Amino acid sequence: MKVLRKLSLLLTAAMITTALAGCGGAQKSSNSDSQEKVSNINISYVKSPLNVPSIIEKRKNLFQDEFSKDNIKVTFPEITEGSKMTEAVASGSLDFCNAIGATSVILGAANGVDIKIIGMYSRAPKAFTIMAKDPNIKSIEDLKGKKVVGPKGTILHQLLLGALKNKNMKAEDVQFINMGIPQGVSALMSGSADAALVAGASVPQAVAKGAHIITTGEGILDATIVIAARKDFLDKHMDIAKRYMNVHNKSIQLMKDNPEETYKLTSEETQISVDQVKEMYNWYDFSPKITDKDIKELEKTQDFLMENGMLKKKVDIKSLIQDISK
Structure with a gap:
């Protein structure tokens, strides 16, 4: 009786272990499938x-x-x-x-x-520009001491600093204010900024409103x-x-x-x-x-x-x- 009881217990334990192993394998397979499937x-x-x-x-x-x-x-x-x-x-x-x-x-x-x-x-490079409205601002040198607006840490910001560097000027030579392109164009048109960093479709739109391009990215960066x-x-x-x-x-x-x-x-x-x-x-x-x-x-x-x-x-x-x- 003791022998039979011991065998029964061993068989039961083995069945439970097998069942658990089977559940674990199924779960793993399910996880693997879910990882590969993209919905x-x-x-x-x-x-x-x-x-x-x-x-x-x-x-x-x-x-x-x-x-x-x-x-x-x-x-x-x-x-x-x-x-x-x-x-x-x-x-x-x-x-x-x-x-x-x-x-x-x-x-x-x-x-x-x-x-x-x-x-x-x-x-x-031609799609990224520095623009002004004042006809007296024609070059990068004309921006000295002026307020320039545009998005910081972007290609446009890189264009501004590269353009200044090409003219032996420093970032501190202009008053740079971090601002999105639409807001920058609005500031330029209202006269609250002297120059703006403008790209893409906003360029011809700003030109239509009376702004002009001082420089593009050509020769400065590839954008x-x-x-x-x-x-x-x-x-x-x-x-x-x-x-x-x-x-x-x-x-x-x-x-x-x-x-x-x-x-x-x-x-x-x-x-x-x-x-x-x-x-x-x-x-x-x-x-x-x-x-x-x-x-x-x-x-x-x-x-x-x-x-x-x-x-x-x-x-x-x-x-x-x-x-x-x-």
Whole structure:
């Protein structure tokens, strides 16, 4: 009896252990499946300064058409500030930054955000300007002691400091006030600012109101905008990231094949005339390929951030780049 009772207890324990092991394996399998399955992709949407590929991708439903076949929903949160984008990446609520300034990516990475550059979005030095309304302000030298408004820590801010440096001037030679582009243009038009840092569609709009361009970014910077993604998303879903870039390349091809429709859709989305879109469109290089020149420009951007006290520790620029085209 004692022997039988002992065998019964051993068999019961073995069955319980097997059952628990089976439950554990099923849970692990379930977790693994849930990690691989993607139900939603969040892609930032920024249409300004003149982000034509994003406009075409959204208006032509390119991402939806690609991912709906797998029942993946695509959402486009309109996050227009680079710092807000990197915050969203850090929190896991944004998967792809479909047009983000290199300054924001470098600053985010330096502050611990696990983010990777997976392609170039645009280079458009002519689209970034310093503008004035007073006809007596014609050059950078004329800005000495004047009030200049614009967004701090951005490509436009980098343009201002680069332009000053080219004329052997310092940041302290102007009164710089941190301000968004629309607010800056309003301050310029009202006379409460002497110059404003203006980009994209706001440039022709300001010209129409009587402002003029002192300088563009030509010869000063490339105005590098990149495509970035969450590293943990890339690690888990490289196949989706590659499909994402394929869709982006498709939008660029559509732009080339259908210029008139591209101008029309962009005009409708940005509320500027087709003629203005055509003029500005020629300022942009939308090639997504990351070149050696782009890497040097990213390093130059990092130097700008360091020199102006916005970055305390450098990051390895090449380690920020993850080429998913291979």
